[in-house]
Amino acid sequence: MILTLTLNPALDQTVQLADSLAPGEVQRAVQSSVQAAGKGVNVARAVAQAGEPTLAVLPGADDDPLVLALAADALAYRNIPIDARLRTNITLADPAGVTTKINEPGPTLEPQTLDQVLATLIEHAEQASWVVLAGSLPPGVSEDYYLTLTQALREALGESCPPIAMDTSDAPLLALREANPASLPDLIKPNAQELAELTGTTQDLEADLQAAAAAAATLVDRGVGLVLATLGSAGAVLVSSIQALHAVHEPVTARSTVGAGDSALAGFLLASSAGDPLSDCLIRAVAYGSAAVALPGSTIPTPNDLTVNAVSLRDLHKAKA
Secondary structure: OEEEEEOOOEEEEEEEEOOOOOOOOOOOEEEEEEEEEOHHHHHHHHHHHOOOOEEEEEEOOOOOHHHHHHHHOOOOEEEEOOOOOOEEEEEEEOOOOOEEEEOOOOOOOOHHHHHHHHHHHHHHHOOOOEEEEEOOOOOOOOOOHHHHHHHHHHHHHHHHOOOEEEEOOHHHHHHHHHOOHHHOOOEEOOEHHHHHHHHOOOOOOOOOHHHHHHHHHHHHHHOOOEEEEEOHHHOEEEEOOOOEEEEEEOOOOOOOOOOHHHHHHHHHHHHHHOOOOHHHHHHHHHHHHHHHHOOOOOOOOOHHHOOHHHEEEEEHHHHHO
């Protein structure tokens, strides 16, 4: 089972525009859809669509539209009841695949809600192959909350604690800089911009794969187990203490980038949970991410959408030599 936490989930409304976005103008939509989402929810959805067990943990009242949408989709979840409504995010997608996102901040969570989050994760984590801490944090939650949660899970579960993946951005991601080793995750999944911000590099990491691998290696040296860095059309790099791998998919026609990173993470975790080697985990991650880009709106790919044979892999250590 893959256990996910989405502390700031959202109903994602995706509007497909007939033409490129034109600020200040009246435009026509050709399609509109609403789906329960948030990074951890997206990962759980991809896992469930692959036929594997998953559980999405999130705050939300039983009658919240987002929670009701999860129930309607038959996606396994555990909601921590709160009084406030969850947020709605809006994505505007044009025919060229360019997306504009408008994200609401989300409700403030009470300390007792955060206590229930930890208790729920502890309850289910021993049956999990991975725990995923994903997405932004709601207002008022400490920026190092994911790190605190990681350490608390390890202290509570000891050797039974599964590996922990973290996929976030901005202040919660930058909190890794000052983290103690006991709170560092087993895997992080930044994109190129986030990796550059976290490591302080000014290089274009999508254009320079060796620089991307070197930046990821500095995080591994600090104690992060694995860095899976998604690099847009340049694919992704996976760096461990002994490997630096790159994988890229043959070019696809981009329809929407929404959920591509979440799909890539799900692909990696599915392969890892099956016991596949890191090279195959990276290939599956890139196949999932590329499939998501080729699909409209916020559609999360299924295994039938993948073209794994279109992914090429190389060892960056050997390429550098």
